[in-house]
Amino acid sequence: MNMYNLKQEKVSDFIVHLQKYGEVIAPHPIGDASYSFSTVTNPNTVELDYNRTIQSIKKYFFPPREKLLSYSTVSNQYEKVELKAEPRIFLGVHSYDMQAVLKLDFNFSQGNPELNYLKRRENTTFIGVSYSSDKYHFGRSVGIPVEELNGFDLFLRKNKSGFTIIVVTEKGEKLLKKFSLPEESENTPENSIEFSTQIKINYNRLPELFEHAWDSPVWESVSKKCVGCGTCNLVCPTCYCFNVEDDVDLSLKNGTRDRHWDGCMLNSFAAVAGGENFRESLGERQRHRIYRKFKYISDITGEPWCVGCGRCIVACTAGISIVDIVNQLKEEYEQTHLTKSTHQHEWAG
Amino acid sequence: MSKNLDIMVKHLTRVEGHGNIVVNMKDGVLEKAQLDIVEAPRYFEAMLKGRSFHEAAIITSRICGICSLGHQMTSLKATEDALGLEISTQTELLRKLLVNGATIQSNILHIYFLVAPDLFGAPSVFPLIPTHTDVILRALRMKRMANDIGDVVSGRAVHPITPVPGGFTKIPSVGELKEIRRQLVEDGIPDMKATAELLASVAGGIPDFTRETEYISLKHADEYALYDGEIYSSDTGGTPDKNYLEMTNEFIVSHSTSKHCKHNRSSYMVGALARWNNNNDRLCYNALQVADTMGLMPHCYNPYMNTIAQAVETLHCIEDSIAIIDTLLERGLKNEKPNQDPTRYGKGIGSNEVPRGILYHEYEYDRTGNIVTANCIIPTGQNLANIDDDMKKLVPEIMDQSKEDITLKLEMLVRAYDPCISCSVHLLNVEFVE
Amino acid sequence: MSEFIYQEQPPAELYYPEIAEITQVKQFTELEKWYEITLPNGRNLGHQPGQFVQVSLFGIGEAPISITSSPTKKGAFELCVRNVGMLTDKLHQLDVGSKIGIRGPFGQGFDMDALQGKDVLIIGGGIGIVPLRSPINYIIDNREDFGRLIICYGAKSPNELLYRDELALWESDPGIEYHVTVDNGTPDWKGNVGVITRLFPRLDLDLKNTIAAVVGPPIMYKFALMALKTKGLPDENIYLSLERRMKCGVGKCGHCQINHSYVCQEGPVYHYPDIKNLPEAI
C-alpha cells in the first residue's frame, strides 16, 4: 500500500488539484458548532477536523427532496428526469459514512435496482479522513474502526504535521499522479482510538439478542421519553424510506411527482386509508427502527445496519440513545433469560 | 337649513379591521359624527404579563399583522431599554431597512388597493385588473419588492422572525442585499415615480377640505424620523419618549368603543401627514420633487392628503433603503449574535413610526426577565378623536350634497387615515344601539 | 471500491408508469366502481392472480390496486376500486376514454400451479373479494385443472355485494359451491346473515387436499384463521393477502415493511406458515 505525506499547509493545493478531476464535496462548518458536506468553492473553508456532519453524504445519492417525473395533467404525458453522473470527489469522509454508503448501495441494488440512486452513485471517488471520537461515536461497536478503509479510494490519516495519504485503490493512485507528494518516510501508526461509547455486546451477537428482544419492556420505557418527531430517522445515514407526493403549479396543468425522506417513527408511516395504523404506538415504532438497524437487514447481510455515527443520539432532543437501548435490552435479556441459561459466558462482549 | 341625515356605514370596507361610520343630523344640527370601532378586544397587555423577554416581541407582533414589524421594533426597543441591552450599528441599520420596507409595503397597499378604487370610481381593486393591468402589475411589483426586504432581512414580512432583543437570529447575505438593492434601483424608483404621476393625474378627485390640527410624530435631527427620534408636536415642540403618556392622555369616551387620545387640543393627528408636516425638511430631494408635482405643500391641513404624503415618504424610504444597503455592504456584514445579557431590570419605553403613525410600547420587567406590566398605544387609537373632529367639520360643509356623496366622502376620509383597527389593544367591546 | 458489485440486474427506471386507457366502467355500489383497463396496443399485463398494480393519476398520486381479472382474460385487465380517499375519489370521477398510469404488476400472487388438482376454498370478506376474483376466474377458465371450487363471501350488507351479475352465475354454476352471508340483512335479503365464519361449519372439506385463499379486512383474519384451525385445515394449506401502506411497489419506500418482509415484494399474498409467527403481520 503506497503512502504519501501531505503537509497541512498543502491541503488547500491538494483540494485545488482535486477540483481538476471533478466537483469536490467536503465538510464545511455551519451554524454555531455543526458541519455540513457541500461543494467546495473556497478550499480554505473546508474543515477536515470535524466530529460529524448534520446529514451524511447520502443526500448526494438519495436527495432529501427529489423530482421523480414531471407531467401534464391535461395531456397525461410525462417527462422523465435527467439523472446526471458528473464526476464527484467526496473528500474528508469518515469511515462510518463510507460504510453507510456501501450499505445503501446494497439496499438500492438488491431486488429492484433503482436507477435514481445508482446513477448518482456512478463516477464517485471517496477520500476518507480519520477522526477522533466524541461521546456519541460508537463505530467500533458495530465493526467499523476509525480507519476502516473499505470503500475509499484514498484515505487521509491524521499525523502530527498534517496527513498521511494512504492509497487504497488504483483510482486513488491516479488522482495523485499529477500532484507531486513525497512518499511517507516512516509509517505513521494507525489512529486506533478508543470509543468512549460502546455497545456492551459484540456485534456478532446482536442478531441473537434481537431474537429475544421483541417483547422487552425496554420499548415501552423508551417510548415514554420519545416525542415521535422522526429526527432519528431523518439524520440516519442508513435510513432510506421515502414518501411520494404530487404537486401541480398554479395553472393546474403541469406538475411534478416528488419524493422526500420519510421515517418510520412518524405518525402515518404505516397508516392506510380508513384509519388502520399498523404501528400505532411509539414503542412499536421505536422497535421497528432499531430492528431495522440490527436484525431485519442484518439477518440477510450478516452486518449491523447501524454504522455508529451517533447522529441519532446527538439529534434526539429527548436524549434517547440507540446505544443505551441496546445495552438495556442486553441487560434486561441477561437478567430475565440468561440467568437460567448455561450459555451465559457467550455473552461477554 | 333644516336637513335630516342618517348615515350608518356598517363594517366599513377597505380598511384594516372593523369600524362603522355613524352620522346623525337633525334639522341641520349635527348630533353625531363618529367612527365606531367594533373590533373584538384581544387583551394583549394582559397576555404579556409573566412572559419572558424572548417572547414579548413574538406576542406583540400579533397585535397587528399589518404593522407587525412596527410592533416588533417598538417592542424590542422597549425591552432593550428596560433590560439595558445595547445593540450594534449593524443591527440598527438592518432594523431601519426593515422599517423602510414595512413602510413601503403598507403605503403601497393603502394607495393602490384601498384608496385607488375610490379615485378610479371602482368598488374594489379587482375590476381594475382588466382595465388597468399595468397599474395593478406595478402595484404588485412594488409590494413584492417591499416584502422581499422583509423576507430577506427578517425571514417573513408578516410576523417577522429574525429580529429579537439585542439583534438578529440570522444576518442576510451580501448577495441577498445586493439583489434587493438592484430591485430598489431598477424597479422601485421608476415605479414610485410612475405612482406619483398617477396620483397627480387623479388628484382632482381628492376632496378639498382643511382643518388645522395638532400633528404629532417622531422627529430626528439628521434624518426623516421613522425608527428613532424624540416625540414632536407641531403645537408644543419636542420631548423625550419617556413622556409619552403626557402626549397621549388616553381616555375613554362614551360614544366610542375605543380609548381616544388628546394632547394640546381636543384631538391630534399622527401618520404620514403628521410626519410630513413635522419633518418634510428631512426628506430626500426626489421625494420633495414628487411632493411638488402632486401638490403637497408644507403645512398641509387636508387629511385626505395623507395618502399623498404616504406616496412622498415611500419614495424617500426607497432611496434611504438603497443608502442603508450601501452602508451595510461598505462596512461588511458581520455574523453577530444578538446581545441578550440584561444589565438591568425595570421599565423601558419604545417608540417607533409605523405607517399609521407613532406607536408606543412600555414594559416593566422583573428580575427573572418576565413582564410585570405592559402598555401599548397604537396610532389608530390616537387618530380616532381627530377623525371625529374632522367629520364634525366636514359634514356641515358638504350637507348640500346627496347622501351617497356624503357617505363616500366620509368613507374616503376614514380611509385616508389608513386606520388599522385590528390593533385592538385598547378597543372596548360595546354593543351598539342603532 | 466505488464501482460496486451488488448489482444482480441492471438498474431500472422504477417510477415511470405506462399510460393506459379506461375502456369500460361500471358502478357496482355506492362506493365501488369497476374498470377495464387497456394498455397501449392491447398488450397483456402479464400478471399472476393476486398481484397488484400502482394506479397513477397525475396531480393526485398513486395507489396500489389489486388486479381483479384473471390472466386468462387477454387484451385488457380489470380493477375494482373503493372510493376512500384522494386518488380513489378522483378515479371514480373518470370515465371511459380517460387515461391513467399503470406500474406493475407487482408482488407475489397465488401460485396457481401449486393449486393444480387441489380443492380451492376462497374466503373473501368485503372488498377482499376483489383480488380473489382473479383466481376464481382463472379456475373457472381452467376448470379441469382444479378440484372443487368453494367460495365463501361475506359483506356488510346486501347492497355492498360486488360483481352481482357474476355472483348469480357462480350461484347457478354446478361447478362452484357458492356461499354468501351479510352482517346486516335487509327485508328482501333471503340469504345468510352473520359474520363470514358462520359459513364454515357447513363446509365439508377434504382437509388434506383443500387450499384456502383468504382476503379481507385485518380484523377478519384473526377470526377466519381461528375458525379454519377449528375446522382442522392445516396451516400449510392457507394463503392470504395483506394490505399495507405502499408508495413505491418495488421494495424501496419502506412503508409496507412488516418485520423483514416487504409486502409489495414477498406479498401481498403470503403462505400462512411464512407469516404465522411474524410479529405485526396479522
Add this chain to the structure above:
Amino acid sequence: MAKPKVAFFDFTSCEGCQLNKLNLENHILDVLEHIDIVEFREAMDDKADEYDIAFIEGSISTPTCVERIHDIRRRTKVLIALGSCAAIGGINSMKNLQPIESVREAVYGEDKYLFPTLPAIPVSAIVKVDYEIHGCPMSIPEFLKIFKSLVMGKAPIKPDSPVCVECKLKENECLYERGMVCLGPITRSGCDAICPSFGQFCTGCRGVIPNADKHAMTDILLRHGLSTDEARKRLLMFNSYVSDEMIN
C-alpha cells in the same frame, strides 16, 4: 365548470393572514384565474349571499362572532379555517389562561365591568370546519397548495409530521445545539421549518401534531433548562385552547 365563488371573512385576529393573501403578488393573478372572489371586506365593497368556499380568519371571541360564523356556515359549501387564530385559537386564546376578570382589569382598570368578553376559541369549536390552514401567519406556499387541491377537487393533505422533519430535510443546525429550546418536535409541519431556518425557535404556532406526547415534550424543555412554569408558558403560547391536553 363555473369558477367557485370564494369569500374571505375576518374575526378576532391581527389580519396578518389576510395581508399574507395580498402578499401573493407573484401568484395573485393566477389565483384569480380559478376563482371568483365575491366577498373580501378588506379589499372590496361587494357582498354575496352564497359561497362555494369561505375562508375564515380569526378566533371566535364575542357573541356577535358566534352569530356571524353560524350565518356563514349556513351559506357556504366549504368552510376553511385560515391561520392559527381560526384553526387552533392561536395567540388570542392566551387570554383564556388567566381568569377573565384579571384580564379585563389589566387592560381597562376600574371600567372593566362595562365590557363583556368570551374566551377566544377556534372556529371548529362552534361550527364544522372542512379544512384548516395552519400557521401564524398562514404560510403562502401551504395556502397555495391547499388552494390548488380545492380547485382540483381533491382533499388537501394535512401534514401530521412535526416541524423537525422539514428542519432536518433542510439540514439546519438544530437550535437545541445552540442552547435554545424549540417546539419543532411536536409542532405540525407545513411551514418548511421557516423559523428554525432563520435561527429562531419554533413557537408552536401551527398547533401540535396528532398523538403528540406532551409529557415527553415538557421533559425535553425541562432537560434544556426551562422551569416548569416557563415550559408551560412556552407550550401554551399559541396552544392555550387545547391547554387541557397540553398541561400535565
